[in-house]
Every structure is written in C-alpha cells, then in structure tokens.
Amino acid sequence: MHFVVCLKQVPDTSEVRIDPITNTLMREGVPSIINPYDAHGLEEAIRLKEKVGGKVTIVSMGPPQAKExxxxxxxxxxxxxxxxxxxAFGGSDSLATAYILSSAIQKIQETDPIDLVFAGKEAIDGDTAQTGPGIAQRLDFPQLTYAIKIQELTETTVTVERKTESGRQIVQAQLPALITVEKELNDLRYASLPNMMKAAAYEPEVWDVKSLSFDTKKMGLKGSPTSVSRIFAPPGRSGGEIMDGTKDPxxxxxxxxxxLFQQNIIMVNPLAKGGKS
Known part of the structure; x- marks a missing residue:
C-alpha cells in the first residue's frame, strides 16, 4: 500500500513572541519543529507500512529550510x-495551501497510486483544521477527521474511530481516503540508527511552480481569500481574590x-417563588 503524509514545519509556539508594532509572529531565533499532529500522522503511516507492507511518501510545502x-x-x-x-507559494492561506498540496498528490497518484493520505488535525501555528479537509475535497477522497484509532485496514476500506464533541464514532470509507489525526492516535517512536544514517545522505525532492500545472491565481496572497489582520497576545489574567473560609464558612x-450577584454571574429569577434565583 502507498501512504502519503502531509507534513508541515512550524515554529515552536512555546517560544514564539509577537511583534507589538507589526502584529506578526517573530520567528527569528525561534526553533522550527515538525507539526506535532503531523508527526502522529507519519507515525501511523509507518506503523501501517510495517503491518501490511508498502511505502510512505511525505509531502510538505515551505521554504528551502523545511528540508530539515x-x-x-x-x-x-x-x-x-x-x-x-x-x-509563488508564499502567503498562501489554508485554501491555497490545500490546492497546492492536492495538486502535488494528484501528480504522485498518476504514477504511484495512493491508498491513504494522512494529515494532522491542525497546524499549531494556525489552528484552522481546514487544510486536510480541503485536500480531501479537491482530491474527491472520503475524509475521516479527528481519528484516534485505525480499527481496520483492508485492500478496499479503512475503519476509523474518531473523536466527536459528544463522544466517539466509528466510521468506514472506501479507499483511497484522507485521515486527519489527533495526538491520541499513537505514541511517537524514536529514530533508529540505520534510518538516521539513511536520512543523513538523503536529499528531498524539490518541486516548484513549474513542476506542476499550477494555476497561479489559486496560490499565494492572490489566491488566498482570507488574511490575518491582527495578531495579539491575550491579556494576562489576574490572580483572583483568595478568601479564607476556615474560620467562618x-x-x-x-x-x-x-x-457573584454584584458581578451578574448569578442573577435573581423574578419568576421564582419569593424572588429567589
């Protein structure tokens, strides 16, 4: 089977600061990491490869340093x-990014049929959770989102347990399909020495706008219907008021x-008997 993983290099948000003048992320000096949700998608693809056979292809969009x-x-x-x-890809929002990634996946599909595409639930530097579903829509693949367990994979179908707001849901789809994953899906492995040696000598393929039949009107700032008008840090919360109730509870x-009444957190119900809340 052929598994494709969409992976993004993101700044480590635990160390990101915001420029108070430009309202943009200050990336200088901030280390870059693999988007954590994408890492779990990669882990699952590798586990499935080890279980049923096949190969794993990674696709990423980013600047040249994303090679790392x-x-x-x-x-x-x-x-x-x-x-x-x-x-030409610079400034792409989630819609334009989905277009670029899906175009690349379509090119791969032409010569090397794909069974499953994995993507993280979201990227920690954007939190939109839109790119994965956008890719599935453009590829006309069934999409199974918020996956926390791959229950079964056959030659024609995949069965997934997914997380919902109200609980858990078991869904099945025909292959090829796209799955967006949660961190609960698996535990990440450590890199092995043979793979580290192989990776040290490996040079990722680089595809530019000329490599595919891209429509430049659908990428970059021109192809992005959304934009970030402002980024700001939320105001810090006060420590609150601490009251000692041990002496007179x-x-x-x-x-x-x-x-609570004074701050309108709880209110009097005028319909209640005696005017009590």
Whole structure:
C-alpha cells in the first residue's frame, strides 16, 4: 500500500513572541519543529507500512529550510520526501495551501497510486483544521477527521474511530481516503540508527511552480481569500481574590454569593417563588 503524509514545519509556539508594532509572529531565533499532529500522522503511516507492507511518501510545502524537517521525518522510516517550495507559494492561506498540496498528490497518484493520505488535525501555528479537509475535497477522497484509532485496514476500506464533541464514532470509507489525526492516535517512536544514517545522505525532492500545472491565481496572497489582520497576545489574567473560609464558612459563602450577584454571574429569577434565583 502507498501512504502519503502531509507534513508541515512550524515554529515552536512555546517560544514564539509577537511583534507589538507589526502584529506578526517573530520567528527569528525561534526553533522550527515538525507539526506535532503531523508527526502522529507519519507515525501511523509507518506503523501501517510495517503491518501490511508498502511505502510512505511525505509531502510538505515551505521554504528551502523545511528540508530539515523532511530529513528528520525520514529518520523515522519514511521512504520518499517531496518539498513544494517556490516564492509563488508564499502567503498562501489554508485554501491555497490545500490546492497546492492536492495538486502535488494528484501528480504522485498518476504514477504511484495512493491508498491513504494522512494529515494532522491542525497546524499549531494556525489552528484552522481546514487544510486536510480541503485536500480531501479537491482530491474527491472520503475524509475521516479527528481519528484516534485505525480499527481496520483492508485492500478496499479503512475503519476509523474518531473523536466527536459528544463522544466517539466509528466510521468506514472506501479507499483511497484522507485521515486527519489527533495526538491520541499513537505514541511517537524514536529514530533508529540505520534510518538516521539513511536520512543523513538523503536529499528531498524539490518541486516548484513549474513542476506542476499550477494555476497561479489559486496560490499565494492572490489566491488566498482570507488574511490575518491582527495578531495579539491575550491579556494576562489576574490572580483572583483568595478568601479564607476556615474560620467562618457560612459568612464566607454569603460573601461569595453577594460578589457573584454584584458581578451578574448569578442573577435573581423574578419568576421564582419569593424572588429567589
């Protein structure tokens, strides 16, 4: 089977700062990492390859330095890595990104049929959760989102347990299909020495805008219907008020209730008997 993993290199958001003047992310000096959700998609693809046979191809869009993320991904057991890199791709939002990635996957599909495409639920530098479904829509693939377990994979179908707001759901789709994954799907492995040696000598393929029949009107800033108008850090929360209720619990409760009324957190129900809430 052929598994394709969409992978993104992102800044480590735990160390990202925001420029107060330009309202943009300050990436200088911030280390880049593999998007954590994508890493779990890669792990699952490799596990399936080890279980049923086949190969894993990684596809990523980014600047030339994103090669480092691809080389690192190769240390876990992938077989091929493709970087989509061109100035024309710069500024692409999730819609334009989905167009570029799906075009590359279509090219791969022409010569090497694909069974499953994996993508992280979202990228930690954007949190839109739109790119994976956008790729599936353009490829006309069934999409199984928020996967936390691959229950069964046959030659023609995949069965997935997915997380929902109200619980869990078991869904099945015909292959080829696209799956977006949660971190609960698996535990990440450590890179093996043989794979590390192989990755050190490996050079990812680089495809630019001339490599595919791209419509330049659908990429970059011109092809992006959305834009970020402002980025800001949320205001810090105060420590709150601490009350010692050990000496007079009843009085403390009465004080807390009074404060909740004053701040309209709880209100009097005029329809209640006696006017009580």
């Amino acid at each position: 993320a691809l080389k690192k991904a190769m240390t876990f057991g992938a077989d091929r890595a493709i970087l989509l890199s061109d100035r 009843a009085a403390t409760v009465a004080t807390v209730v009074q404060k």
